[in-house]
Amino acid sequence: MLMPEREPNRFRGEIAATIDGERRILCLTLGALAELETAYGSEGLSGLCSRLSAGQFAAEDLIRIIGAGLRGGGNVASNSDVATMSVDGGVPEMARIAARLIISAFGADLPSIDASSA
Numbered sequence: 001m002l003m004p005e006r007e008p009n010r011f012r013g014e015i016a017a018t019i020d021g022e023r024r025i026l027c028l029t030l031g032a033l034a035e036l037e038t039a040y041g042s043e044g045l046s047g048l049c050s051r052l053s054a055g056q057f058a059a060e061d062l063i064r065i066i067g068a069g070l071r072g073g074g075n076v077a078s079n080s081d082v083a084t085m086s087v088d089g090g091v092p093e094m095a096r097i098a099a100r101l102i103i104s105a106f107g108a109d110l111p112s113i114d115a116s117s118a
Contacts, residue, residue, distance in 0.1 A: 013104040014073060017097045019066075020085045025073040026097070028065075028105035032072035039064050052102050057095055065098040 005023060008014035014027040028036070033045060042048040052065070067082040077085075087093045 010104065013101075013107075015069075015097070015100045015104050017087070017100075019070075019087050019097075024070060024075055026066070026069035026075075026101055027072040028069055028101050029072035032068035033105065035068050035071075036064060049106050053106075057098060059091070062091070062094045062098050065101055066094065069097075069101045 006025065008016045008025050008027075012027060013029075014025050016023055016025055018024070033048065036042070036052075037044070037048050040048060040051050042051055057065075063079050063082045066085075067077060067079040070077045070082065087097070089096075
């Protein structure tokens, strides 16, 4: 018997996204945020939040954020795996997924993400 799809728990900062044709739960857990702090050389969460809220993402930023979110949501995916994944809507949709993750993690209204710079 198939298990019903689990809905994301917004109180935990989870979001759902369809990536590579599969619905997945993503979450920037403390471990995922620590991973991003290390990747960006940030001094704490406030530095990471400032860096991410600038809204100018490169493709590597999208890979890191979505990869950390996938792993935080219990998915097995390396950043190399994420680099080859696709979503309907392409890069602009990837940028929206990253933005939703950041907003869910920090619970704040952040500036809109400029997907054209990704």
